[in-house]
Amino acid sequence: MSGATLRHIRHVVATNPVTLAAVLLFAAILLAALLGARLAPLDPLQTDVARALRPPSAVNWFGTDHLGRDVFSRTLVATRLDLLIAVSAVSLSFVAGCAVGALTGYFGGLADRVVGRLVDVLMAFPLFVLAMAMVAALGNTVANIIYATAIINLPFYIRFARAEVNLRRAAGYVLSARLAGASDGRILARVLVPNIMPVMVVQMSLNMGWAILNAAGLSFIGMGVKPPTPEWGIMVAQGASHVTSGHWWVALFPGLALVVTVFAFNLLGDGLRDIVDPRRRT
Amino acid sequence: MGRVSLRFVLGRVLAALPVLAGVVVLTFVLMRLLPADPAAFYATGPAMGPAEVEALRRQLGLDRTVAEQLLIYLRDLGTGNLGRSMVTGQPVTEDLALRLPASVELTIAGFLLALLVALPLGILAATRPDSAIDHLTRVIATTGVSMPTFVTGLVLIFVFYFLLGWAPDPTSRYDLFLPQSPRLTGFLTLDTLVDGNWEQFGAVAARLVLPAATMALFAIAPLARMTRASMLAALQGDFVRTARALGLSPAKVLLTYALRNALIPVVTMMGMVLSYMLGANVLVEKVFAWPGIGSYALDALVASDYAPVQGFVLVVAAIFVVLNLVVDLVYAAVDPRVGLG
Secondary structure (H helix, E strand, O other), X not given: OOHHHHHHHHHHHHHOHHHHHHHHHHHHHHHHHHHHHHHOOOOOXXXXXXXXXXXXXXXXXXXXXXXXXXXXXHHHHHHHHHHHHHHHHHHHHXXXXXXXXXXXXXXXXXXXXXXXXXHHHHHOOOHHHHHHHHXXXXXXXXXXXXXXXXXXXXXXXXXXXXXXXXXXXXXXXXXXXXXXXXXXXXXXXXXXXXXXXXXXXXXXXXXXXXHHHHHHHHHHOOOOOOOOOOOHHHHHHHHHHHHOOOOOHHHHHHHHHHHHHHHHHHHHHHHHHHHHOHHHOO | OOOOOXXXXXXXXXXXXXXXXXXXXXXXXXXXXXXXXXXXXXXXXXXXXXXXXXXXXXXOOOOOOHHXXXXXXXXXXXXXXXXXXXXXXXXXXXXXXXXXXXXHHHHHHXXXXXHHHHHHHHHHHHHOOOOHHHHXXXXXXXXXXXXXXXXXXXXXXXXHHHHXXXXXXXXXXXXXXXXXXXOOOOOHHHHHHHHOOXXXXXXXXXXXXXXXXXXXXXXXHHHHHHHHHHHHHHHOOHHHHHHHHOOOOHHHHHHHHHHHHHHHHXXXXXXXXXXXXXXXHHHHHHHOOOOOHHHHHHHHHHOOOHHHHHHHHHHHHHHHHHHHHHHHHHHHHHOOOOOOO
């Protein structure tokens, strides 16, 4: 990273304190994901029916659920699983989408048209419903939630990478690389892909929050993660039936964790976009 | 508006057909091929021996080749046969037709509510960039896309039902103790209005508010952001400067000239938002126990009853393709540059 880039980043962060806040928030979430199990004050799986549905107190900061488990510990420990699902899914669609999009955007032809049609069909489905159907078809496991989330995100990455490569395939630096005798493979791998990386990474960070929401939505309707595993979506689902009787804390705190995490990722994505591509700011 | 030619409409309809065909085939692949053997799902009972499983497979047509199965599936589709639900015992087509109005009514209500808030908010933010209302719009937008619909719904239920007691309890679409209106459209707001059943209409509307608001909260963000961005661009256009120089009133410049031009990308965004709402339906219907097609598919999914899920996915995807077609046509009607061909 050059000195000019660092100065630019410092400038962006200084003029937009929200981005700095997002970075700090992101660091805290990352810490919870890495150390959650050690930081948790109580065992997230320990049930104690005598202490069921207690409101937040000094012992149970977020109260206890219908089985007397500590909601704070469960919310904290769940961070890792929720992030793991989203990060794996988005990484998969990022890698596959970049590869397919770059190849079709560079070579064009029949493969480009076929992939374009397939992408059209995938995008003709409401994506959450498609993910739901896929998990139902593939089997109800966490791995399949990851695959389903990756597949419904794939069309966006393919389209984006294709458009960005297509835009640059006749750029001066590509032509000069070709004149210097570089093969198609070398131009793609060494010239084009590194050039589209910054915009793709921004796209990925903007997409991450959505992937978390999607995965949590799937587990909320009872797919993938099985009880008693702590996971935000399933915790909200378990607390949902207690909301109408006033036991709000069981569903609210994991829901809040979800909102804060997605919020942090969205702000971070906006900040990254301002650093990489200031013109797209809305 | 009259410029949208018949040829353009036909061209768009024809272009939607391959996508629709792809949707049908993909739904078939998802539901028939991916689970190793649907019969094995049904055959979990202790009474099911290999012979019974084989009989079930034959009954479901699973002993035929994939191509034959696809043909049978297409023939069934052509005759409106989506199979039979194991849970309700009814044909899936009937079940879906019975529940679809509830989902559509909820989606439309949520969408209109979102437009009602998002358009004025976006316009105000664009006319006063960097003002308090602009920042408010940005905060609402970022918060809106960060809120999972199932959490928003629960928070609304807690505040408006439990704490304030303003909302009726979130378990049905109408008041069970009031006389019901005869079913005409399945849209309870319309049915009760036609019937002149004002008391029930009030009950129905009151039960629609919270789920519709839940749907709207997520939809406001992209709509308001897009309205603001494209209004901002339109207001800097030469035609707005000319209109102002000619002495037209600010309201006329804003609403007639700038807004009509700014609406074009907003219409595209509306299509995306509506499609998102069709998917979000599932979650909102679960939270509010709303008897639509989403909760129907969920119940079936839990019971490993796959015909309703398949029918649901197909119906929603078909609605979505048609919706995008409509957006294309509206786009052509709003933007004079499209649709001359």
